[in-house]
Amino acid sequence: MFTTIVLGTLMLFAAVSLDFGAALNAKIRALHAASEAARMGAQQLDIPALHSGRIRVLNPMQAAAAARRFLATSGTTGTVAATATSVKVYATARQRTWILPIVGIDSVALTADATASPETAVPVP
Numbered sequence: 001m002f003t004t005i006v007l008g009t010l011m012l013f014a015a016v017s018l019d020f021g022a023a024l025n026a027k028i029r030a031l032h033a034a035s036e037a038a039r040m041g042a043q044q045l046d047i048p049a050l051h052s053g054r055i056r057v058l059n060p061m062q063a064a065a066a067a068r069r070f071l072a073t074s075g076t077t078g079t080v081a082a083t084a085t086s087v088k089v090y091a092t093a094r095q096r097t098w099i100l101p102i103v104g105i106d107s108v109a110l111t112a113d114a115t116a117s118p119e120t121a122v123p124v125p
Helices: 001-044 047-050 059-076
Strands: 077-082 087-096 107-116
Touching: 001 059, 001 077, 001 087, 001 107, 059 077, 059 087
Parallel strands: none
Antiparallel strands: 077 087, 087 107
């Protein structure tokens, strides 16, 4: 009897660890998607402003569009806010669970956020 209870408990612990590991993987995916989407957005410089000698500023519409495209291709969802100086991305990755549906948890959603801006804010010669 004792062996059955201990073995059952160990198997349950191993199964729940599998779901928590998958959730951690989803968190890493969300963090990667948010940071890379923000970086993609931060590369969308306002070219006319750059040629006129102003500081490096972003084209907010192009920056937001580039970040959204990256989120869509990475399989995550999220929101993007872009200004002339930075891009902020909130990403959400969903992960289905294998064992936790027993207690009513079919999936988990993990979120992450990241902000990026152009590399320098000095006048361009």
